[in-house]
Amino acid sequence: MTTQVQIPQTPDIYGAYPSLSFEQIGVLARHGEVRYTNEGDVLFREGDRACDFFVILRGAVAVVEGYGVEDHVVGVHGPGRFLGELNMLTGEAVFLTAVVREAGGVLAVPIEHLRQLVMADSALGDLILRAYLARRSMLIELGSGFKIVGSRHSVDTRRIREFAARNRLPHTWIDLDEDQRAEALLRRLGVSPQQTPVVIWRGTQVLRNPSNAELAHVIGLRGETMPNTGYDLIVVGAGPAGLAAAVYG
Secondary structure (H helix, E strand, C coil), rough: CCCCCCCCCCCCCCCCCEEEEEEHHHHHCCCCCCCEEEEEEEECCCCCCCEEEEEEEEEEEEECCCCCCCCEEEECCCCCCCCCHHHHHCCCCCCEEEEEEEEEEEEEEHHHHHHHHHHHCHHHHHHHHHHHHHHHHHHHCCCCCCEEECCCCCCCHHHHHHHHHHHHCEEEECCCCCCCCHHHHHHHHHCHHHHEEEEECCCEEECCCCCCHHHHHHHHCCCCCCCCCCCCCCCCCCHHHHHHHHHCC
């Protein structure tokens, strides 16, 4: 049973933060467990390879970028809302951290159960998928995720930026030729301009001119080797349409 949160929630913009109905929470509850939370508890962290699907039952949870360093609050959510974004369905690493701001309780559903549920329940699946797509778009606009530092004249800089854009990966590009922050950032990380482009992941991990495959591995976009067998359906392409086709296929 949900209760009213005392901390103001982030407004539901563009359907990014919908509330689940009592019936929908009941369906999810059959596949998860209730966990009590205390203020300051971390439900998942930026960079985690996997996490459960969390529905807030009581209290409030803040979603934070740069937790422990910048602490930029992206959103605050209360009872009835669920956490996560598109990475929950694609298997990418987590881009943000969820911190309990008001003690209460959450429903934790293992991600493999969630994927089965969204395929079996089209209404629930549509609600979650639309919210996750909206949240990913918002993260891209905010420049969350990893940082790309490089010159606009560099072929490899363009390659990395195009890879991030094609895969709808939240990121920030810092132009080595124009942005005054670039040199100070590189000095702090011990990187010379000649070693660019670089990708900075989680504020500390530096990838020097990574290949697309290396970057994909770091953020969890590892491709599976396809066995020599037949398939009933193959989805070719990415983006919202490709993802929706794969989920409901």
